[in-house]
Amino acid sequence: MKNVDDDADALKRDWNYEVRSMMLFSENAPQELKSYLTEQRTAGFEYVAYCSNTAVLGKDDLAFFKTGFDVAEYCHENTTDRDFYASMSVDSFELELNRWLQIKDDAGSLVLLTEAKMAQADWFYQKATDYERFDAGDKEVAEIKYLLGIVKDTAGIIEAKRLWNEHVPTNTVRMPEFLNIKNVVMTEKELSLFEKQLMKIGLKEAFTPELIGKLKSGAPSIEHPFKKSYDGDEASATLHIKKSETSDQYFFNKYDLSVRKDGQAAEMKQTFHLNNFKRKPDDEHAAKFYTTFTFKEAFNYLSGRPVWKTFNNANDQHYTAWTVANLKNIQQNGSPEQKQYNQNYPFDLEKVLGGYSIRELAHDGYKSRLMESLQRGNLQLATFIGDNGKEQKLFISPNIPLNALRVYDANKQPVPTETLVEKGYIGKEFAEKLKENVEQIRQRNGSETRQQQGPAQENRREEKSVAKEEKEGETAGKAHKQRQTNKQVQKQEGDTKKPRQKHKIQ
Structure with missing residues (x-):
């Protein structure tokens, strides 16, 4: 009865034979070489001759013949004690090329092939006294170095260096320069x-x-x-x-x-x-x-959500601004339109926070961290304190056009302004101011005056109303700054003429 180990040994011998006999082809144009074989076959050439001492075969290494006699004569006349010429049919040669094409781009197969060749290589060939052993070893090592170069590019230099360290005995063959990790790998x-x-x-x-x-x-x-x-x-x-x-x-x-x-x-x-x-x-x-x-x-x-960042303009000047993505206006490149509200825009985060009953504002350290978090665009959790002293955790984010905060409950749903007033989180005067701001934005955008609806609907209406305001944010900031300048000039010159106002931001 046949032993399983015998089968394994047989497969190993077959694999070793396949590896040792496998031909390697120039990496730069193997497809061009395949087309060249087709041309030669079409022209009536059935046999190809090549020097078996060459580690890697390319187009210039091949000679084609129409008869077996001609190719045999060529190999006989060109073979010397240093160079041995072999021949095969063009069809068989193309099969060898196809084997290489299947392996060369497959990192796993390439590593297996390289490792198998390295495992059976004669690494001490340089010490051989007979030429045949030296010549065979020299070709074998040249093939391995060629394969390692491709392994480096496909599987990575770490894998290629591992193969070298595991299979090459010390003080035998010099490692190729392209495996010098110090030169090509980050320290x-x-x-x-x-x-x-x-x-x-x-x-x-x-x-x-x-x-x-x-x-x-x-x-x-x-x-x-x-x-x-x-x-x-x-x-x-x-x-x-x-x-x-x-x-x-x-x-x-x-x-x-x-x-x-x-x-x-x-x-x-x-x-x-x-x-x-x-x-x-x-x-x-x-x-x-x-x-x-x-x-x-x-x-x-x-x-x-808005993010407070430092930007650089076309004149290489730095400026700070709130930047917001207009998610309703997607540009041709697939990205949302960018809105900016620079330092001239009348939005002061610290003052806005002061209009809300938030416990963290009573402590300078907590207040500073809260503001920094909001400036990074976080949907920040804050502790609101009601008139009755009860506390509630709510999420907040700046609402820049409205000069207020967006407030959300634990489920990230908007909390109506009316609810904030009822619980004592904002004062009635502040709530009225918010409503005035909403109305001003609505009028500025040319919206018709509507009767007050439910608080939840008011929040949704507010989002629609501020869309255009966001677009004009930077313009509004410049107008605000210009008004301040005009007032100073008016006071100095005693001019009673009112400055022209494009926006009414309060």
Whole structure:
């Protein structure tokens, strides 16, 4: 009865034979070589001759013949004590080429082939006294180095270096320069510097073993996917990373982010560039952001909440502004229109917060952290205190056009202004002021006056009314500043003429 181990040994011998006899072809144009074989076959050539000492065969290494006699004569006349010529049919030769084409782009198969060749290679051939052993070993090692170069490009340099370290005895064959990790792989210090790049924008979780492997591969550019969830809302990103042309350091240049709100089918998308204060007005990316958004700020922005950032204008001047994504106006590139309310716009977050009964405002430290969180665009949880002393946790976010806060309950549903008044979270005078602001915005937008409806409907109506106000936000800010200047001039000159007002922001 046949032993299972015998079958295994037989398969191993067959595999070793396949590996040893497998021909390798020039990587730069194997498809061109295949077309060349077809041309020769069409021209009536049935046999091909080649030098078996050559580690890698290309188009210039082949000679074609129409008869078996001619190819045999060619091999006999050209074979010397150093070069041995072999021949086969064009059909058989094409089968060998097809075997290589199937393996060369498959990283797993390529690693197996390379490892099998390395396991049976004669690494001590350089010490051989007979030429045949030296010549066979020299070709064998040349094939292995060729394969390792392709493994480096497909499976990564770490895998190629592992194969070399595991199979090549010390003090035998010199390691090829392209496997010198010091020259092509980031050092631990460089990896640490790149990790800090990710940490600066809140992406420490993206520094995974998978990404580290990509960085160590030496690839000129990397696109790395990353996903994160915020209270049920999904943020999916692709990190774009490029290697320096003058060093082994990688730089994180930009990331594509898409945000899908819980329960919504539509996504909001935007490309966020990093550290691009140096962009010029005529740059093809001039319309992109002139600042760096952290990952959470970018998520908040695509969620429709305002973010307070420092920007750079076309004249290389820095300015601060609230920036808001107009989710109702999607541009041709698929990204929402960007709205900005700069420091001249009459919205003061600290003063606005003062109109609400929030416990955190009584402590300077808590107040500062609350404001910073809101400036980053977070939907921040705050403790509201009612007239009866009872407390309630509610979410808040700036409502810049209305010069107020948006207030949400635990389920992220809007809390009507009337409810805030009833519970003593805002005063009646402040509520009346909000209603006046809504009415002014409605009139400014040319809206017709409607009878007051329910509080919940008022909030929905408010969102529609402020759409145009957001579009004119920066213009309104400039008008406000101009009015202040006009008043000063009027006071100095005693001019009783009233300055012209385009907007009435209170």
